[in-house]
Amino acid sequence: xxxxxxVLGTHDEEIARLGxxxxxxxxxxxxxxxxxxxxxxxxxxxxxAGPGFATLDLxxxxxxxxxxxxxxxxxxxxxxxxxxxxxxxxxxxxFRSMDLMNESLGVTGFxxxxxxxxxxxxxxxxxxxxxxxDALRPGGLAMFHEYSNYSTFQxxxxxxxLERFALEVMASWxxxxxxxxxxxxxxxxxxxxxFRLRQVRHHVxxxxxxxxxxxxxxxxxxxxxxxxxxxxxxxxDWAGQVRRDFQEAEADxxxxxxxxxxxxxxxxxx
Ligand SMILES: C[S@@+](CC[C@H](N)C(=O)[O-])C[C@H]1O[C@@H](n2cnc3c(N)ncnc32)[C@H](O)[C@@H]1O
Numbered sequence: 476x477x478x479x480x481x482v483l484g485t486h487d488e489e490i491a492r493l494g495x496x497x498x499x500x501x502x503x504x505x506x507x508x509x510x511x512x513x514x515x516x517x518x519x520x521x522x523x524a525g526p527g528f529a530t531l532d533l534x535x536x537x538x539x540x541x542x543x544x545x546x547x548x549x550x551x552x553x554x555x556x557x558x559x560x561x562x563x564x565x566x567x568x569x570f571r572s573m574d575l576m577n578e579s580l581g582v583t584g585f586x587x588x589x590x591x592x593x594x595x596x597x598x599x600x601x602x603x604x605x606x607x608x609d610a611l612r613p614g615g616l617a618m619f620h621e622y623s624n625y626s627t628f629q630x631x632x633x634x635x636x637l638e639r640f641a642l643e644v645m646a647s648w649x650x651x652x653x654x655x656x657x658x659x660x661x662x663x664x665x666x667x668x669x670f671r672l673r674q675v676r677h678h679v680x681x682x683x684x685x686x687x688x689x690x691x692x693x694x695x696x697x698x699x700x701x702x703x704x705x706x707x708x709x710x711x712d713w714a715g716q717v718r719r720d721f722q723e724a725e726a727d728x729x730x731x732x733x734x735x736x737x738x739x740x741x742x743x744x745x
Pocket of ligand 1: 526
């Protein structure tokens with residue numbers, strides 16, 4: 476089957492980056508799920524599950540009496556998720572190879588849905604919200620982590636090439652039909668398909684090169700500069716400047732990186 480790629484790519488390095496990304500965001504995610512009351516026996520859909528890093532955690536939480544459906548378009552990501560679940564002997568995860576823009580999630584009556592960094596890549600967030608609503612029971616919860624202001628991606632002291640990089644990342648997602656700041660629209664999109672907002676909050680971190688969280692921008696900049704080259708969007712010179720700015724930031728003990736602002740939404744299906 477042909478691989479269904481997207482703007483960030485589905486290559487092995489990107490799979491490893493998504494694993495690292497899940498590791499640094501994991502405490503924030505676990506806290507969100509706890510606040511939403513995700514528990515043993517629940518049926519949860521991981522919408523745009525990627526290689527399944529959150530799927531594995533959800534499967535542990537819901538346990539053998541619960542169920543996780545990992546819905547994802549990329550065959551490479553799904554294969555990685557399947558292998559990881561098999562490696563852990565998990566039998567409570569189902570996989571669905573699907574394009575969220577064209578197909579339904581194929582389930583109804585689920586207790587919850589987890590959707591992280593997916594709405595920013597789809598051509599119709601309304602369609603995505605409707606598919607999620609259709610999969611949940613009344614009272615079921617949809618949980619989102621999406622960017623609401625990508626421009627907070629900034630370095631102090633200022634690094635002009637890295638500021639240009641953040642703008643280029645946003646432009647590349649928009650060219651591919653997505654919207655990086657889609658979080659801004661969620662509080663209006665969700666009620667339109669029958670959800671009531673339960674909790675809304677922001678997540679933003681100030682990170683230094685000495686923090687483990689630093690590996691998140693480090694891997695994203697390293698891999699995405701190559702991806703932007705591959706997409707034909709930037710020159711070798713441009714990429715070199717971004718890499719140099721990042722190396723200088725990393726070597727500068729005054730450096731503070733502000734993460735792109737994430738909006739967390741927990742909404743209840745009416
Ligand atoms: C940045 S990754 C996030 C993966 C995962 N949610 C996580 O947090 O690790 C975005 C994911 O959305 C998936 N995706 C984007 N558009 C999709 C679509 N139309 N249908 C299904 N999956 C899609 C991509 O294949 C990718 O796995």
